[in-house]
Amino acid sequence: MKEKLAGTDWAAVTQELHEKGYAIVPGALKPLECTALTVSYLDDTLYRKTISMERYRFGAGEYKYFSYPLPPLIQQIRETVYPHLAPVANSWMNALGIERRYPPSHAELLKECNAAGQTKPTVLILQYGQGGHNTLHQDLYGDVFFPFQLVLFLSQPGQDHNGGEFVLVEQRPRAQSRPVVLRPAKGDMLIFTTNFRPVKGSKGYYRVNVKHGVSEITNGHRYTLGIIFHDAQ
Ligand SMILES: O=C(O)CCC(=O)C(=O)O
Numbered sequence: 001m002k003e004k005l006a007g008t009d010w011a012a013v014t015q016e017l018h019e020k021g022y023a024i025v026p027g028a029l030k031p032l033e034c035t036a037l038t039v040s041y042l043d044d045t046l047y048r049k050t051i052s053m054e055r056y057r058f059g060a061g062e063y064k065y066f067s068y069p070l071p072p073l074i075q076q077i078r079e080t081v082y083p084h085l086a087p088v089a090n091s092w093m094n095a096l097g098i099e100r101r102y103p104p105s106h107a108e109l110l111k112e113c114n115a116a117g118q119t120k121p122t123v124l125i126l127q128y129g130q131g132g133h134n135t136l137h138q139d140l141y142g143d144v145f146f147p148f149q150l151v152l153f154l155s156q157p158g159q160d161h162n163g164g165e166f167v168l169v170e171q172r173p174r175a176q177s178r179p180v181v182l183r184p185a186k187g188d189m190l191i192f193t194t195n196f197r198p199v200k201g202s203k204g205y206y207r208v209n210v211k212h213g214v215s216e217i218t219n220g221h222r223y224t225l226g227i228i229f230h231d232a233q
């Protein structure tokens, strides 16, 4: 994972984020790393809370929030990816005329979260079986939020499961919403907008709200690792 992230063309990723609000880093995790994470779903010493998605009407499936300290692989991804995204986040806030600026390191972002009373880890692992899905949502856990998050795909579509596409919906002002459907491979890392992104119009940039979700898993099992950079209240 480390070598893969160090070898990533972050300038190209930055350009894609500006153009589309999301980018895929193919093969960020090795198949064995995906398997180890999937197996660790059952190790309840790693998690602070288990959520049944049906119970909260979030969809169908289950997810678990990790406790601190995070497993080293996950901690490294959070720390390594964040500094590449903070400058993009800052230029977005600038384009939209919002004063908020994000610090250069993830440790400093967590200090800001803690000062606002957000101290619980938000990293989660999700598991869906046949009929599973995730309704459109945004992962905001308090006033402090970082405008990008990651999903690492731990299962292979067409092999481990069918269906279960990753869906982004862009809500444009005074226009109908625009869907984007993605089918990343096992090991891929998706970077996408958590809350809103700037889109250039004739009178400067305007704000487009982005939600994400997962379409129905028609058969098999689908696992994902969600890395959110801000902490929760
Ligand atoms: O399972 C997925 O692809 C989506 C997970 C998700 O909503 C998240 O990580 O925030």
Ligand SMILES: [Fe+2]
Binding pocket: 137, 138, 139, 212, 226
């Ligand atoms: Fe989410």
